[in-house]
Amino acid sequence: MYEYFDRRFKKPALSLAPGEFYATSDDIVIDTVLGSCVSVVIYDPVLKMGGMNHFMLAETKLENNSQSRFGSERYGMFAMDALIGNVIKYGAKRERLKAKVFGGSRVLNVINTMNVGEDNIKYAEDYLQAEKIPIVKRDTGGTRARRIYFCVQNFRVFVRLIKSSPAIDKYSEQVKKRFETGGDAVLF
Amino acid sequence: MAQTIMVVDDSNAIRQSVTFILRENGYETMDAFDGQNGLDKLKDHKVDLIITDVNMPNMDGIAMIRELRQTDIHKFTPILVLTTESQSSIMQEGKGAGATGWIVKPFTNEKLIATIKKVIG
Numbered sequence: 001m002y003e004y005f006d007r008r009f010k011k012p013a014l015s016l017a018p019g020e021f022y023a024t025s026d027d028i029v030i031d032t033v034l035g036s037c038v039s040v041v042i043y044d045p046v047l048k049m050g051g052m053n054h055f056m057l058a059e060t061k062l063e064n065n066s067q068s069r070f071g072s073e074r075y076g077m078f079a080m081d082a083l084i085g086n087v088i089k090y091g092a093k094r095e096r097l098k099a100k101v102f103g104g105s106r107v108l109n110v111i112n113t114m115n116v117g118e119d120n121i122k123y124a125e126d127y128l129q130a131e132k133i134p135i136v137k138r139d140t141g142g143t144r145a146r147r148i149y150f151c152v153q154n155f156r157v158f159v160r161l162i163k164s165s166p167a168i169d170k171y172s173e174q175v176k177k178r179f180e181t182g183g184d185a186v187l188f
Numbered sequence: 189m190a191q192t193i194m195v196v197d198d199s200n201a202i203r204q205s206v207t208f209i210l211r212e213n214g215y216e217t218m219d220a221f222d223g224q225n226g227l228d229k230l231k232d233h234k235v236d237l238i239i240t241d242v243n244m245p246n247m248d249g250i251a252m253i254r255e256l257r258q259t260d261i262h263k264f265t266p267i268l269v270l271t272t273e274s275q276s277s278i279m280q281e282g283k284g285a286g287a288t289g290w291i292v293k294p295f296t297n298e299k300l301i302a303t304i305k306k307v308i309g
Contacts, residue, residue: 078294081199082272085243094198094245130200183274183292185303188283 006031009151016054021079023051023086027153033162034103035145036117038076038124041100042083042133043155044092051087052150055079057119076123084131099128100137100157102148117141191236191308192216196226196252197270198244202293206239206270209297215304223247227255234261237308242271242278250278250285257286266307270295 001020006013009029014022016032016039023042024030030052032039043050057075088094104121121140128135137157139146144161151157193215197203207217218235220226224247226240238256240249247255249269256262266288273279274292282290291303 077199077201077205078272081202081293084199085241085272088198088245089243127201183294185289185291185295185299186279187289187303187306188287 006149009149011151013149016052018054018056019075019079021051021053021083021086023049023083023090024152025049025090030150030152031148033145033147034105035107036103036105036115036120038101038103038117038120038140039148040080040083040124040128041102041150041155041157042087042092043098043100043152044087044096045098045155046096047090047092048153048155049087049090049092050150050152050155051083053079053083055120056116057123076120076127080124080127080131084133094131094133097133098136098155099133100139100155101125101128101135102139102157102159103146104140105142105144105146107143107145190214190216192218193237193239193304194218194220194226194230194233194235196220196223196238196240196244196249198222198241202241202270206300209300210304213301223249223252223255226252230256230262231259232261235265237304238262238265238267239270239304240267242269242273242282250282250287253282253285253287268303268307270300 003014006029011029013029022030032054037056039052039054041052055076101124104117106115106117139159147160147162149158193210195203195206198221203219207219210217220229222244242249253267268289269282269287270291272293279290
């Protein structure tokens, strides 16, 4: 995650890397680059605040066992939970939340032949449906990568289609390791 | 007799995943969708352990812990906080409210179960 000043929007901006999320009520732009990864934007229209995440499911998905349910999906589950939890921390009301979903393209040169993008889109949409958060806009699928810009104060999201690169879809080793080992546990 | 664990989290996905893992490991479970709902369900119900999120609507996890510690029935019930929050100031707030331990999401099944076993055997 790094901060910069976006000259086009004339606002402070923050760029998300894979595995990251950010929620705020500040008048900023949050941006990220998506290949087969998915970003969900969550917004409370009354408080005019929201946030965005950037996630991808694990590459392998097994059917009908616990590894499938809580292994590969862990990436998406925690990304969604962290985002919604932080928006609520800022005072947003669950029943007012609205969502937009982006990414999940079938980019060339991906690491394997599975359609990771479709899995990511489906996971995000299923999660939001289960949490009863309406999706008011989606720009998903296709074969091009995207750079998206979320203007927090008005919930507008601008999408720019960009040339794809395999690097776009690579989770950093640090992020992977974090999910494999889990967070810290402390007993008081 | 199986031990009973109450899971309090506003995320359906997290609630389902945690209760699934607990049941697979031989625990009985109850669940609640926020702090107030947890408080209501625990009012007359003794459990062996409570696992709670922090950021939830209506009543957050730390406020729920404070309320539970005022009751005779849950004065000494172990309470683990399971949250994305990892700031030491919030952890200290949880500790001050009466939490027994703090697990930072994302969790692994193994780490979750190992921590529970440390607390309730």
